[in-house]
Amino acid sequence: MDRMIYTALSGAKQSMQQQSVVSNNIANVSTTGFRAQLHATRTAPMEGPGHLTRAFSVETTPGSDFSSGPLQSTGRALDVAIEGRGWLAVETENGDTAFTRNGNLQVDATGMLRSEGRPVLGDGGPVVVPLNAEVAIAPDGTVSAREPGTQVQAEVGQLMLTDYPAGNMQRREDGLFNALDEEGEPVEVVLRNENVRVASGALEGSNVSATEAMVAMIDVARSYEMNMKVLSSADQTAQRANSILSTS
Numbered sequence: 291m292d293r294m295i296y297t298a299l300s301g302a303k304q305s306m307q308q309q310s311v312v313s314n315n316i317a318n319v320s321t322t323g324f325r326a327q328l329h330a331t332r333t334a335p336m337e338g339p340g341h342l343t344r345a346f347s348v349e350t351t352p353g354s355d356f357s358s359g360p361l362q363s364t365g366r367a368l369d370v371a372i373e374g375r376g377w378l379a380v381e382t383e384n385g386d387t388a389f390t391r392n393g394n395l396q397v398d399a400t401g402m403l404r405s406e407g408r409p410v411l412g413d414g415g416p417v418v419v420p421l422n423a424e425v426a427i428a429p430d431g432t433v434s435a436r437e438p439g440t441q442v443q444a445e446v447g448q449l450m451l452t453d454y455p456a457g458n459m460q461r462r463e464d465g466l467f468n469a470l471d472e473e474g475e476p477v478e479v480v481l482r483n484e485n486v487r488v489a490s491g492a493l494e495g496s497n498v499s500a501t502e503a504m505v506a507m508i509d510v511a512r513s514y515e516m517n518m519k520v521l522s523s524a525d526q527t528a529q530r531a532n533s534i535l536s537t538s
């Protein structure tokens with residue numbers, strides 16, 4: 291009976307973890323550039339004599355869904371959406387380089403371009419534009435600015451647009467991604483990919499399907515309920531066995 295309990299318990303545990311992933315995806319249906327998390331389980335047979343018919347449910351995390359989200363036109367000059375594959379490079383709080391698809395850029399009080407509060411990187415570091423200037427971003431990421439009272443539009447930087455294979459991108463706890471090399475180590479030198487293009491005046495929506503996420507949530511809830519019924523059945527069977535033994 292113990293084997294039955296632990297088998298069902300492992301399934302219930304994985305259902306709870308999968309539910310948290312699905313819930314996070316649903317919470318980010320409207321998050322710009324969000325990449326859906328994926329969660330899967332596999333069967334792991336128990337080892338030892340007498341356990342050949344038993345199997346545990348073990349978590350395996352394939353990563354994220356890197357398919358593109360829908361493009362949403364905004365008409366705002368500082369909004370950029372990466373067309374197809376590619377990433378924007380940003381600087382994290384500890385000075386590391388991370389990557390995002392969120393092209394909702396802002397200009398802070400110092401003229402620095404930021405994405406979700408993080409400096410957006412160019413070739414020589416964070417991209418800075420003149421304050422109160424009219425900013426335009428070309429498809430190759432070139433940032434131009436026209437200061438008030440002038441008709442001259444000058445280039446002030448270029449967004450660091452890069453690309454890495456999906457298998458080399460690792461989600462961070464803050465929602466950004468790290469790029470890994472072939473050995474699984476963080477990439478130290480970020481190289482521009484000239485094939486990456488952006489659409490100005492648009493944003494990329496989340497690639498999470500609200501309908502599919504809700505269906506997944508219902509399916510996981512039913513799976514959890516089924517495992518709970520198995521645990522309840524095992525408990526009732528154990529109680530009956532104890533009652534029979536106590537009367538014999």
